[in-house]
Amino acid sequence: MPKIDDCCExxxxxxxxxxxxxxxxxxxxxxxxxxxxxxxxxVAGYFIDIVxxxxxxxxxxxxxxxxxxxxxxxxxxxxxxxxxxxRLVYPIPREKWILRITAEGEVKSRRRSPKTGTVNDLxxxxxxxxxxxxxxxxxxxxxxxxxxxxWCEDGQGSWRRKxxxxxxxxxLSVFERIALFTKEDFLGFLPSELPYxxxxxxxAAGRGCTIDQARKITYxxxxxxxxxxxxxxxxxxxxxxxxxxxx
Numbered sequence: 001m002p003k004i005d006d007c008c009e010x011x012x013x014x015x016x017x018x019x020x021x022x023x024x025x026x027x028x029x030x031x032x033x034x035x036x037x038x039x040x041x042x043v044a045g046y047f048i049d050i051v052x053x054x055x056x057x058x059x060x061x062x063x064x065x066x067x068x069x070x071x072x073x074x075x076x077x078x079x080x081x082x083x084x085x086x087r088l089v090y091p092i093p094r095e096k097w098i099l100r101i102t103a104e105g106e107v108k109s110r111r112r113s114p115k116t117g118t119v120n121d122l123x124x125x126x127x128x129x130x131x132x133x134x135x136x137x138x139x140x141x142x143x144x145x146x147x148x149x150x151w152c153e154d155g156q157g158s159w160r161r162k163x164x165x166x167x168x169x170x171x172l173s174v175f176e177r178i179a180l181f182t183k184e185d186f187l188g189f190l191p192s193e194l195p196y197x198x199x200x201x202x203x204a205a206g207r208g209c210t211i212d213q214a215r216k217i218t219y220x221x222x223x224x225x226x227x228x229x230x231x232x233x234x235x236x237x238x239x240x241x242x243x244x245x246x247x
């Protein structure tokens with residue numbers, strides 16, 4: 001079994017030079033952890049959020065909490081997957097509260113955002129690593145959350161927010177966990193009423209998502225060898241199963 005560095009931390013208060021760790025990331029680690037888990041373990045030169053031993057395998061499970069930008073973690077995954085089981089935990093805010101503060105830290109307002117996240121939002125990031133789903137050592141768990149986002153009127157943020165910066169994300173509660181451990185688990189993103197072959201427009205209507213989200217879903221499912229292009233209807237690509245699904 002690959003050797004993990006002996007200098008690991010057990011489930012104690014987090015102390016990772018941790019001043020740079022965002023609130024959501026730290027809270028997700030604490031929420032996801034089980035007794036006996038180890039934190040911030042050096043594995044092959046990479047620090048891993050949680051290392052979990054046992055669970056019917058001689059390989060430890062490496063758990064990475066990724067709150068965004070899967071591109072940043074791709075190199076780490078490619079390096080470690082040949083030897084280790086890895087689970088990527090991705091929180092998506094189904095409910096979001098906006099706490100607006102001044103540059104001096106004074107609270108100005110708190111409101112609920114009209115935007116609601118769904119599991120479809122996973123594909124916004126999954127398009128960076130869809131090929132890894134077919135690796136038997138890799139799995140993803142989506143966690144639908146309630147979060148509070150801290151907006152600061154410091155003039156340093158995006159022009160879309162008129163200079164307001166997003167300073168932090170805080171975990172309030174968890175609604176649901178969605179395990180995607182094999183590529184067959186992704187068949188659930190294809191509604192049973194879909195015609196075959198189908199277009200992105202058909203998929204968007206069936207899932208109640210946007211065309212852009214549907215395009216990302218079909219792109220990822222093609223990279224997983226679940227779907228293939230099956231011609232065109234007018235200017236729309238059509239898709240069908242690459243082989244009969246094993247369900």
